[in-house]
Amino acid sequence: MILRLFVAVILSLGLFACGDKKDDSAENQKVSTTTKKVTAKVNKAPVNGDAFIESSLGDATGLIYNITSDSASHDAALKIYNGLVEYDKDLNIVGDLAKSWDISENGLEIIFHLNENVRWHDGQPFTAADVEFTYKFMIDDKTPTSYDADFRLVKSFEVIDEYTVKVTYGEPFAPALMSWSMAILPKHLLEGKDVTKSPLLRKPVGTGPYKFQEWKAGESITLVANDDYFKGRPYIDRRVMRVIPDTATSFLEHLNGAVDIAGLTTLQWTRQTDNNPKYNDQYDKYKYLSFGYTYVGYNQLKKPFNDKRVRQALTYATPKEDMVKGILFGLGIPATGPYKPGTIWYNDKVKKYNYDIEKAKELFAEAGWTDSDGDGILDKKGKKFQFELMTNQGNTVRTKICETLQQSWAKVGVKVNIRVLEWATFINEYVNKQKFDAVVLGWNITNDPDLYDVWFSKNCGGSKLNFICYKNEELDKLLIAGRKEFDPEKRKVFYHKAQEIIAEDQPYTFLYVPYALVSVSKRFEDVYTAPAGLTHNQDKWWVKKENQKYKFEQ
Amino acid sequence: MLNYIARRLAGMVPLLIGITIICFAVIHLAPGDPAQFLSSMNPKFSESAHEKFVKLYGLDKPLHVRYIDWVKRVAVLDFGESFAPDGKTVMEKINERMPVTIYLNVAGMVLIFFIALPLGVLSAYRQNSIFDKSVTVFVFVGFAVPTFWLALMCMYYFGVVKGWLPISGLKSYNYDQLTTLGKMWDIVHHAFLPIVLSVFGGLAGLSRFARNSMLEVLGEEYVTSARARGLSETRVVFKHALKNALLPVVTILGLSIPGLIGGSVIFESIFSIPGMGQLFYQSVMARDYPVVMGVLVLGAILTLIGNLVADISYGLVDPRIRYGKK
């Protein structure tokens, strides 16, 4: 399976920033009102059958993984294709279509040895030619993919024999290996054809555990188990992804038993499930720390945010604990930096900014901001401390954060005006053009620790991701060095140091890492969380004969 | 008559051009183009990718050139391809959404006509009676309740608490395995709430229109004189008055033609109905220009035709109106 490896702000309306249940991980925690599941492992042997119904807020836009960029398309396509490598449940990189690989001493070459018994859904054998085709496809200027960056770093690509390929890079690049988790496409169906007109966009052919069956536009996508899957047929016969655009409707459908898995909001988790027998009879709840964080980013090109003390003061004046308690009902952890607590990349010895109004006022005063005219708002040389806090529309949690910050910062004499903008306008007209004071947004946390895209000083301007234009030369050096080191223990040192710098400078006020809250129907067996989240072993989920809800003629 | 229609049709052309120019300008000048949309917040997007997408989407040409290209294609009824990576043409996209929307709208509209007309006529006939007053309040209740709120309340009560009705969607998963009768029941079952709620919300307009129209007719001389001639009251009301009162209502039919393909985004979101409203909303949000333009142009054409049909039918039923001069 291809795990999503790119950093992206989740657009998903209504749900909070990083709630993508597929690729999150960590804290192995299961909350259930019953004890039945604890013994799941000793159950009798898995049997085939039944269907798994999930819901999505939006319809897929297309089913060739490599050229779509929305989460609905990716979730559906994820089950249809394989990459060369993938993450296992403990977030180790393991082989997928590749059974093994060798990385040269200097880190410039990777040789992939491919599985030999893999067939495409149409029966054709999978070979090195398909991998080569996919590589060329990704860097072709006629391919409408938005994930070409990593593949453009490849210096040369060689097919050594039918089941071996060699990739050579110009310079060592640690995230390179994982970039090969990109879906591999069938050469025999796509070569020499215009992909934008290919029937595969609607009727995909992959190597994955599920085969495409039907796509009713705006309604549902149905996949059926691939009997010929090289890692063994998944137990559940069908997967149906239903489009339910409204979050309230989606929860009602879940409650009614029509959708088997649902991401819960913190509110549903705390107040609408435990006390509801109708819910408890049907579902188990699972929670794990999600792979993402929410933050306030300050535009470093603007006064007064170019002053470190001002940023630190704002962080001191931010009641992170209270926000987690109030907005997330305690279902999150205050964040201190860009990594997830509990992973090896996370450094918990960085400077912390516990809520402290006095400290904040001191720092403001040091930076020259005092309330000299007694109107309750700080000022400096006749200029008042007021600015706009922006976020995107449709994300109620972010709006609540803005409202809370407005009130909290008012206590230290900072006047905040909230502005909520439609996504495309917000990003393209304000964020990417540095026309903002401060924004509330979220990042996904990738399994690879590379921070280059978001924090390297040159990645500012255009649509690059260091849109706050933060600059720190020392950090730049660390980020470059970290990218070239393959050994996690050595790599860790760079990133731990980087976190200290970021914590000291506070270019962001890191708010929190929320929990992913998932509810899954009790009829599925072998459901458990791992560092990689909950759905890491979905192909191995199964339903006892007597519990099976949907029956299909084979 | 034919002459009149021909002239009206010819008059539509400049209107359509005006409409398309405005649409085209508005959608293309709105902040954020589809290429930027893909690049935003995506580190795997290489520096040259934006340019690549601009080329692929044909956004590199100046606006007026793009407009002319678009008109050339539309002139041969080709609305182009959607930007979404599913390789569908705009017409395919519209075609897959249209039947659902038409089905629900026709059902809703027929019901509205059948309920609202008698309500309106009777309340006019018994003007200021308790019946009239309660009908007035009833239809306005339908109009005044925020629909999505009522919809969610009903879904919760009838769907979750009582379990009588499905919550959303158009069909069950096992639809294909049902008997013919079962299939019909399944569809009716699913469409029940959306249709009932849209009818409830839509009663006010038509019933008030019918009431006013009936009141006007009841005040006309020929009705008074018919009464004076000693014709029975039922005959007066149902034969003479009703016929004339309903004539203007007929024109409403024409005006509701464009409404047949327009879905309500909110309704469709709440009930998970894959209709035109959602297609349009999502296309606007994703800046899928070809689809947005396609839907708008289609809607505009239907509106213009609807107006024409309304005028013609009005003329047909009301001989006082003559074509040709005005």
Added chain:
Amino acid sequence: MGRSRLLSKVNKNILFYSGLIIVLIFVALAIFAPYISTHDPSFINFDSVFLAPSADHYFGTDDLGRDVFSRIVYGSRISLFVGFVAVGISISIGLLLGLVAGYFGGFVDLIIMRFVDIMLCFPSFFLILAVIAFLNPSIFNVMAIIGLTGWMGVTRLVRAEVLSVKTRDFIVSAKVQGIPSWLILSKHILPNVLTPIFVTATLGVAGAILTESSLSFLGLGVQPPTPSWGNILTAGKDNIMFAWWLSFFPGIAIFITVLGYNLLGEGLRDILDPKQ
């Protein structure tokens, strides 16, 4: 119509009365909001989230611990304001264009009415989205948007009225006397078209309040932290099963107000209708 006759018609009209009373109550609520509300409507208190209605919080509290009653009271300001300004905009535009088109006729009429036709061809939802893409959803823009997309009906109505008034003797004689057009328009024609406009405006306020709530549903309405009935209602939608008071009270507020304006409008229509 005699004054006494008018009064007796008013007296007999229950719809008019109930509508008027409802509207007045809500207007009073909006004006005296600071005195009526029991709490600061924007005060966030994480210790009191989702409290059910009680003596302390009449309508309970919301997800940030704010008092729903106070928010609805303050929201009435916003919602009514949106209603009045939006209708003010659409009536002004509609009236002006309608008068001009109807009175001058000819080429001006043709251009204006074709423009109306064009505007009517856009789904109003598209117009709203388009404007929102350019502007951002501040409260003034929401009012402007609802107003700018709702004037076409008024124009048609006014034009039709003007056409019928125009042929009357007193206008013709005024023209013959050489009285300037603007004077004829404002002194003689305008008063005669005001009646239907008044009814339309009343109904329009109701429509605008509903439109704002729909926009809020899509996240495009009045933006937080300003409370409007629409955004309070939308915020409560996801908790409909658990915290019913969050969506129930704003829903009822919208419902009663819209009903009030509609009844008022209908009542006015009955009263002002010369035929009866």
